[in-house]
Amino acid sequence: MAVYTHVDEDALSAFLASYDLGSILTFKGIAEGVENSNYLLQTDGGTFILTLYEKRVDEAELPFFLDLMSHLAAKGIACPTPIEGKDGKALRPLCGRPAALISFLKGLSVMRPDPIHCAEVGSAIADMHLAVADFAGARPNSLDLNGWRELAGQCRGKADSVYTGLEAMIGEELDYLARNWPANLPQGVIHADLFPDNVFFIGEKLTGVIDFYFACNDALAYDLAIAINAWCFEPDGSFNATKARRLMNGYKAHRALEPAEIKGLPTLARGAALRFLLTRLYDWINQVEGAMVRPKDPREYIKKMRFHQRVKGPGEYGL
Amino acid sequence: MAVYTHVDEDALSAFLASYDLGSILTFKGIAEGVENSNYLLQTDGGTFILTLYEKRVDEAELPFFLDLMSHLAAKGIACPTPIEGKDGKALRPLCGRPAALISFLKGLSVMRPDPIHCAEVGSAIADMHLAVADFAGARPNSLDLNGWRELAGQCRGKADSVYTGLEAMIGEELDYLARNWPANLPQGVIHADLFPDNVFFIGEKLTGVIDFYFACNDALAYDLAIAINAWCFEPDGSFNATKARRLMNGYKAHRALEPAEIKGLPTLARGAALRFLLTRLYDWINQVEGAMVRPKDPREYIKKMRFHQRVKGPGEYGL
Numbered sequence: 001m002a003v004y005t006h007v008d009e010d011a012l013s014a015f016l017a018s019y020d021l022g023s024i025l026t027f028k029g030i031a032e033g034v035e036n037s038n039y040l041l042q043t044d045g046g047t048f049i050l051t052l053y054e055k056r057v058d059e060a061e062l063p064f065f066l067d068l069m070s071h072l073a074a075k076g077i078a079c080p081t082p083i084e085g086k087d088g089k090a091l092r093p094l095c096g097r098p099a100a101l102i103s104f105l106k107g108l109s110v111m112r113p114d115p116i117h118c119a120e121v122g123s124a125i126a127d128m129h130l131a132v133a134d135f136a137g138a139r140p141n142s143l144d145l146n147g148w149r150e151l152a153g154q155c156r157g158k159a160d161s162v163y164t165g166l167e168a169m170i171g172e173e174l175d176y177l178a179r180n181w182p183a184n185l186p187q188g189v190i191h192a193d194l195f196p197d198n199v200f201f202i203g204e205k206l207t208g209v210i211d212f213y214f215a216c217n218d219a220l221a222y223d224l225a226i227a228i229n230a231w232c233f234e235p236d237g238s239f240n241a242t243k244a245r246r247l248m249n250g251y252k253a254h255r256a257l258e259p260a261e262i263k264g265l266p267t268l269a270r271g272a273a274l275r276f277l278l279t280r281l282y283d284w285i286n287q288v289e290g291a292m293v294r295p296k297d298p299r300e301y302i303k304k305m306r307f308h309q310r311v312k313g314p315g316e317y318g319l
Numbered sequence: 320m321a322v323y324t325h326v327d328e329d330a331l332s333a334f335l336a337s338y339d340l341g342s343i344l345t346f347k348g349i350a351e352g353v354e355n356s357n358y359l360l361q362t363d364g365g366t367f368i369l370t371l372y373e374k375r376v377d378e379a380e381l382p383f384f385l386d387l388m389s390h391l392a393a394k395g396i397a398c399p400t401p402i403e404g405k406d407g408k409a410l411r412p413l414c415g416r417p418a419a420l421i422s423f424l425k426g427l428s429v430m431r432p433d434p435i436h437c438a439e440v441g442s443a444i445a446d447m448h449l450a451v452a453d454f455a456g457a458r459p460n461s462l463d464l465n466g467w468r469e470l471a472g473q474c475r476g477k478a479d480s481v482y483t484g485l486e487a488m489i490g491e492e493l494d495y496l497a498r499n500w501p502a503n504l505p506q507g508v509i510h511a512d513l514f515p516d517n518v519f520f521i522g523e524k525l526t527g528v529i530d531f532y533f534a535c536n537d538a539l540a541y542d543l544a545i546a547i548n549a550w551c552f553e554p555d556g557s558f559n560a561t562k563a564r565r566l567m568n569g570y571k572a573h574r575a576l577e578p579a580e581i582k583g584l585p586t587l588a589r590g591a592a593l594r595f596l597l598t599r600l601y602d603w604i605n606q607v608e609g610a611m612v613r614p615k616d617p618r619e620y621i622k623k624m625r626f627h628q629r630v631k632g633p634g635e636y637g638l
Contacts (some may be wrong), residue, residue: 008430023521024521025426026426028349028350030347031348031350042425108328108343108345202343249537
């Protein structure tokens with residue numbers, strides 16, 4: 001959570017000359033976003049977030065993300081809208097980085113969501129799944145079964161230093177998922193990272209979904225599986241079935257789930273848990289001395305994976 | 320520039336229950352302020368900065384700083400106004416830190432000021448000096464000649480690793496200042512840290528002065544000496560006499576300088592340069608591995624000190 005690239009007023013003025021937004025009233029670096037630099041910008045023309053995409057983001061993929069946000073916003077989804085310059089472009093260089101100006105969304109991330117927040121999130125996921133039906137862009141999910149295998153390989157020999165037996169546990173889970181991963185589920189562009197810090201609320205009402213930089217094509221129900229992991233466990237690791245049922249009901253009220261999606265959910269939830277276990281494990285093992293971002297504890301996701309392994313059927317998720 | 324203490328929505332709600340500000344609309348950590356954690360908070364009642372005072376700030380001194388801001392704001396100075404809670408208090412604990420809500424000021428720090436910005440700053444300093452005439456609070460300046468001697472002692476044996484000959488240079492300068500420091504100048508509460516990042520502008524107009532956490536009682540003209548060091552040198556180290564003249568004229572247009580203040584300015588400017596040289600040198604020598612704040616290069620102030628040593632008289636500052 002930091003500003004990696006410092007933008008001074010001269011660079012900002014030159015950048016804003018490509019837009020019709022009037023005078024600058026406020027410009028503040030904000031401690032939000034793990035991978036990019038974000039500024040809050042207020043001008044005569046409104047309030048915006050200025051994002052500079054840092055090295056971990058593949059520049060070639062940025063048009064996909066920005067087009068997706070524009071598409072969703074045009075469909076009425078509460079998400080940031082990229083602002084086009086006078087040249088019709090939303091992406092342009094600033095301080096040596098590709099940068100975009102996006103609309104500012106009011107609201108507050110809720111780190112300890114109530115069941116009502118989970119219901120709102122479920123509905124928002126369904127709305128996004130319906131809204132992407134006619135979206136032309138596509139981006140393969142690099143964090144799929146093959147991607148997980150690759151990450152597991154990169155963690156080999158080091159996983160057990162984090163948790164005894166973890167390497168074997170990961171290997172067995174990969175084998176299980178390869179044999180049981182549900183095929184032929186309805187596909188589409190999914191958010192794929194819908195954690196509480198990426199959703200804004202005012203009170204109980206969802207006001208925004210942000211951070212589409214993991215969006216990709218995959219099974220729609222896998223997005224739900226990620227959200228179950230992100231929203232329905234308590235800080236002590238226990239699973240909150242009420243929150244899961246509210247999340248599922250919120251989703252189903254806007255988009256019906258097919259029988260195969262319901263049946264596949266426990267396996268998708270195991271896959272989602274393994275996905276975040278592996279990326280956290282990789283970041284944990286490869287910590288950079290003096291880095292501004294503290295890696296998250298991968299062991300949280302061992303607990304979650306084990307919960308899903310013991311699940312008897314989709315009913316336990318409120319389906 | 321970071322957020323040191325994370326405030327979650329539960330803690331924030333509990334804190335805001337002491338105020339009458341309506342619903343929370345936005346809450347974002349901002350990458351501003353080197354020593355404290357700052358959040359931008361928008362509620363039905365307006366936009367505010369929430370500051371959590373971190374360990375380097377002496378809690379006993381906070382009432383002085385907040386009272387000073389209230390006093391200045393009441394006199395029409397464009398500075399943050401502490402917001403009082405229903406109990407009439409502006410200071411209360413949040414996440415284990417003393418915290419205060421202050422009014423939000425629009426504007427943008429100008430890192431490469433034009434002469435017109437310097438004129439505005441000069442006038443604002445004079446306005447503050449007039450406004451504190453009837454301020455009841457007082458705080459001794461711990462970074463005076465004695466404080467500099469102490470810092471120099473703590474850097475002993477290490478200064479020359481930063482710049483060859485620096486230790487002797489500091490010793491001689493301390494001796495010179497002890498012999499020549501102007502006595503009996505008009506005194507008052509000064510800002511004492513009026514760098515470009517502590518002043519906001521919209522276009523050419525000054526809209527706010529922030530960060531009063533070094534404010535203290537000292538010679539009023541010493542505040543001007545600090546501002547000359549902070550505003551009137553170019554990035555290549557050269558002195559911009561036009562900026563200095565504009566700053567001085569901006570000041571004099573609002574408060575007349577006494578002959579002794581004019582005569583003393585070159586020595587005050589040397590002292591101000593030494594003060595920032597010493598604090599930067601101390602921070603440079605005592606860098607913390609993995610700290611979120613990169614210390615500033617003390618050598619910038621060797622150059623500035625040398626400039627002031629060669630100055631023949633106050634005329635070179637536009638007086």
